[in-house]
Amino acid sequence: MSRVAVALIGAASLVAVSACAAPTVGSRPWAAATVLAAPVDLPDDPAALTLLTRAARSALTASYDAVIVSTSPDSPAPVRLAIAHRPGIGTSSAPEDGSRPAQLTPDDAVGTALPVSLRLLDVLVAHFGLEIAGQGEVLSRPADVVEATDARGVVEARFWLDRTSGLMVKRELIDPTTGATRATEFVSLTVPAKSELRAATTQVPAAGPALDAVAVARLRSEGWICPEGLPGGLSFVSADEADAGAVHLVYSDGLDVVSLFVQKGHLDTEGMPGLQSVSGQAGQAGQAGQAGQAGQAGQVLHTDTPVPTWVWQSSGSVVTLMTEAPRTTVERIISAVPPDSA
Amino acid sequence: MTACLGRRVAELADGRLVGSELERALAHVSVCASCRDALEIQRSMKARLRGSNGPGPSDSFIARLSKVPDSPVRTDPSVAVAKSRARHRRRIAVAGASTMVVALALVGGASTLAQTATSVPVVVPNLAAFSAEHVSVSGSLPEGGSARAHDADPTGTRFQSAGVSVSYDQTDLRSPEGLQPP
Numbered sequence: 001m002s003r004v005a006v007a008l009i010g011a012a013s014l015v016a017v018s019a020c021a022a023p024t025v026g027s028r029p030w031a032a033a034t035v036l037a038a039p040v041d042l043p044d045d046p047a048a049l050t051l052l053t054r055a056a057r058s059a060l061t062a063s064y065d066a067v068i069v070s071t072s073p074d075s076p077a078p079v080r081l082a083i084a085h086r087p088g089i090g091t092s093s094a095p096e097d098g099s100r101p102a103q104l105t106p107d108d109a110v111g112t113a114l115p116v117s118l119r120l121l122d123v124l125v126a127h128f129g130l131e132i133a134g135q136g137e138v139l140s141r142p143a144d145v146v147e148a149t150d151a152r153g154v155v156e157a158r159f160w161l162d163r164t165s166g167l168m169v170k171r172e173l174i175d176p177t178t179g180a181t182r183a184t185e186f187v188s189l190t191v192p193a194k195s196e197l198r199a200a201t202t203q204v205p206a207a208g209p210a211l212d213a214v215a216v217a218r219l220r221s222e223g224w225i226c227p228e229g230l231p232g233g234l235s236f237v238s239a240d241e242a243d244a245g246a247v248h249l250v251y252s253d254g255l256d257v258v259s260l261f262v263q264k265g266h267l268d269t270e271g272m273p274g275l276q277s278v279s280g281q282a283g284q285a286g287q288a289g290q291a292g293q294a295g296q297a298g299q300v301l302h303t304d305t306p307v308p309t310w311v312w313q314s315s316g317s318v319v320t321l322m323t324e325a326p327r328t329t330v331e332r333i334i335s336a337v338p339p340d341s342a
Numbered sequence: 343m344t345a346c347l348g349r350r351v352a353e354l355a356d357g358r359l360v361g362s363e364l365e366r367a368l369a370h371v372s373v374c375a376s377c378r379d380a381l382e383i384q385r386s387m388k389a390r391l392r393g394s395n396g397p398g399p400s401d402s403f404i405a406r407l408s409k410v411p412d413s414p415v416r417t418d419p420s421v422a423v424a425k426s427r428a429r430h431r432r433r434i435a436v437a438g439a440s441t442m443v444v445a446l447a448l449v450g451g452a453s454t455l456a457q458t459a460t461s462v463p464v465v466v467p468n469l470a471a472f473s474a475e476h477v478s479v480s481g482s483l484p485e486g487g488s489a490r491a492h493d494a495d496p497t498g499t500r501f502q503s504a505g506v507s508v509s510y511d512q513t514d515l516r517s518p519e520g521l522q523p524p
Contacts, residue, residue, distance in 0.1 A: 044348055044349065046345065046346040046348050049346070049348055049380070050346065050380075053376060053379055053380040053383065054379065056383055057379050057382075057383060105477065105478070121383065122352050125349060125352070208475065209403070211403075215403075219407065222407075224407070238479070240475075240479075241403050242471070242472065242475055243468045243471035243472065243475070244468055244471075245406065245407060246467070246468075246472070247407065248472075248475055248479075250479050250480075257476075257479065257480035259472070259475065259476040259479065259480065261472050261475075263463075263465045263467065264407070264463070265462055265463035265464060265465035266462050266463070266464050266465065267464075267465055267466075267467075268464040268465060268466050271466030272466060272467075272469075303469070306470075306473045307473045307476055307477065309469060309472075309473070311467055311469075316462075318465040318467060320467045320472055322472060322473060322476040323476075323480075324480070
């Protein structure tokens, strides 16, 4: 997808580059992030690509009920979710204990809500070298293991691909900086006895209307925060209209997805009492306190629910970052789009 | 059969292959199911990015954004795009009229922007709406802080909340090969 997105924005990037070029970087520090994001062309094992392509396809065509468990250094305990996928309808997901109503994400969303899937296969291919690392076993079934390696030869992800169904049944994401591992794994997987998705009480709304390359280029030329890439090898994927005059920018390296919401204006922290103010290194958790007065310079607000979120003021805009990426990546992103200094 | 296309699948989907390279790629796709599948996925993704699932890029949206002042000067601290009900009531008493002007301008009243060109809106991001948008593109599953394994009931019935029942024709059910009921 990234390749497609890059192709679509390619011409516009040439136009926009003048707006993001060196003379303006000083006033728009986020523009410098562009140079950090160019993926390196790495060789891929065709057999690995075939397996991953099959997994992406199976994720859309398979009908199944499952329980998945996710573990992360940022989460105090494993998360267990009951999910159900029906082709052409989507995926419902809910806590296994029923403590929260399930939601349905349609299959035609840009990113399908399949917890262990390849939502951005082409972005992954563009950023990592992919090869078959061996064989494994998940759910007492044989699986092929594919590794994603970065330009330094460091393995940043492993995928377990069920040999019989083709589904990706386990995924490990390894933070190349800290070595911390986030894992998501099927712990049960069954063919549904019923065709109904009774869990779907709410539906994830589709993203807003897409902004094409010309629109993005125009925003850049007018000084909107709109980096072509972000630190950590995150490439621009797409942009769309968001709530209340915000621009929603999407970045990914094929493993993590980052949403940046940009609104012109001044951040009113008093209106966000549920968020904690974080200090120290950019966005680093700790030393938290309640949000203070409106628009305190350099302040970053943070919450982990419903998705990990950071909000800050930068260059006349309010930036809202949402991502499940490692905190080290978040810190680098905030550094690239720095909060206004005191 | 020639070697699989690998990365060239994306180039083929983008229409960047020409001449004999294009002919070889198409010949290979015609006999290779894996590359055919990969090409189908690539084309599907490309169609989505082109906005085939929704309206095209909004010129009016961009025009509206262009009119939002970016001066750091803040002339009306009571103006907010979104706020809690309590704060809203409190501030309406002080400056309700100006609040309405800028709020309307930001959500669609472009004509009113001219009247507030020197005002910088005070923004309270709508995190609920934003998180829904993030989920829609990332496929992430919000945890909500309530699905921890340590407090989950392993015997609990899944999908207890009897909500909307989504039904569809049984013939739509397709099980992946080898995926058997327990």
